[in-house]
Amino acid sequence: MNVSFPHALAVWRRNAAMYRRTWMLNILPNFFEPVLYLAAMGIGVGNYITQMGGMPYIAFIAPGLVCVAAMNGASFEVTYNIYVRMNLEKSYDAMLTTPIEPQDVLAGEVLWAMTRACIYGGSFFIVIVAFGLAPLPSALAAVPVIPLTGLLFAAIGLAFTLRLTNIDLFSFYFTLFLTPLFLFSDIFFPLKERLSGMWLWVAEGLPLLHPVRLARLAFRGELALVEVWDVAYLLMVSALLLAWAGQTVRRRLTN
């Protein structure tokens, strides 16, 4: 199961070649989306909620939304796009006629999903900086959280996609998994103030919670090495799911 990085990069470049065709169309919404969120949530709702977690509401939600953007970037890639490439376009069957092996395909796709996460999350971050909502330089510590969020949701999304037999079921993933994460991962209100006891422990299982926490601490200039748990969660969940995906993708592409 050794990954050949040059071959994984060739898979990455396939997707990049396609993306380059449409990047102008793709990237513009990436900038508008955060502006809309910030306008609606910050200026609208924020007008009634002046403070949350000890800061203006708009500043409270900004770091979390960066993570959401990264999550969405990776998720679209590893759900619809990979499903289409694997089952409809048969792109991987073509790759496997060359020296590329299934694990290279997987590595290339995860790298590409992380790239998309960086494009989405990065655009969002730039907008937030432009609006003066990211205190510099401390907020820069949140930048590495973007690819990590991409990695985590690439791994989770892949695990789902590899089990899926019908493209219509992706709406379950988005509506019943990603949307609740979006709403209940400490982005819009501090979970600590609304949940108690056991439920707080349950919430620790929510994947989006950890990058959001890291990003917010970075924005506050409070990110420290003690955030081991959140980083460990990100890396371990990703590693476990990708190890499983590695086995599965080999079974799916070869027989």
Add this chain to the structure above:
Amino acid sequence: MIVRARAVSKRFGEYLAVNGLDLEVPRGVCFGLLGPNGAGKTTTLRMLYGVTRPTAGTISVFDMDIARQARAVRARLGVTLQQNVLIEALSPIENLRVFGRYHLLREPELSRRIDEIIDFLELRSHATMPVRTLSGGFQRRLAIGLSLMNRPELLILDEPTTGLDPAVRLTLWSRVRDLRADGATVLLTTHYMDEAQRLCDRVAIMAAGKIIVEGEPNGLIRSHLAEETVELDCAPEDERALFAGVTLPAHRVRIGRRLMLYVDDAADLAKHIHTHDGGGRCMLMVRPTNLEDVFLTLTGTALEGGAA
């Protein structure tokens, strides 16, 4: 030998797709793997380039064990899949570039080979248009072009001309001949017997996961059937009346209403049918026996008479 497969079987659950297959493809030939749908042709090809693992048996390609050295084997062969796998939003040049990178080709070699293939397959006029706007013939040529990016010593073509018009098929055949003349070994599957007969130095006919006969196309025809074929429409119940007074040849094939009779000299039989069919309604045709007849005789389900 470029390909050597020994006692290869592949089982999918209860279904035995390939059953104890032995196959040898010598260097520099064009080898045709023929057989009805479900005969195990595609599974056989997939095993040769290491994407399907045999349940039993051994396969070596370029004298390397495919089970251990799949990457090294695939670096030296090219495969055109049955279904075109092209990136429709990109142009032929961009598709070739993406595929060349799968083989880790770099500039300037990458562009040089793209140019070569664009010229070789006459894609220049459409080289920069999105693939989705190209005709089926162009798309197929491009799909074959992709598998040439690594200048393969062995080219595997899974039904290369299915669904193409006759002119495109002729062009493709001539390109395959060029490749073979340049020293490449070609292994193709096809449903078209004329394709196999015109293109292949050797053919193997597969049925139910096994190779049932193998040889040079004309040799196969000669060794299995008589030289000429009388082909006509004739319902089974009319056969007795129509052929009253003639000795029917040993080899006959019936597919629905169509009856094929294999004879050394068709003239007498044809004359007899002409005078007895009541006005030429039987679409009589006399032609040289071809590979399709051998194929039908050996694999056809509608066999009757003394078929081999």
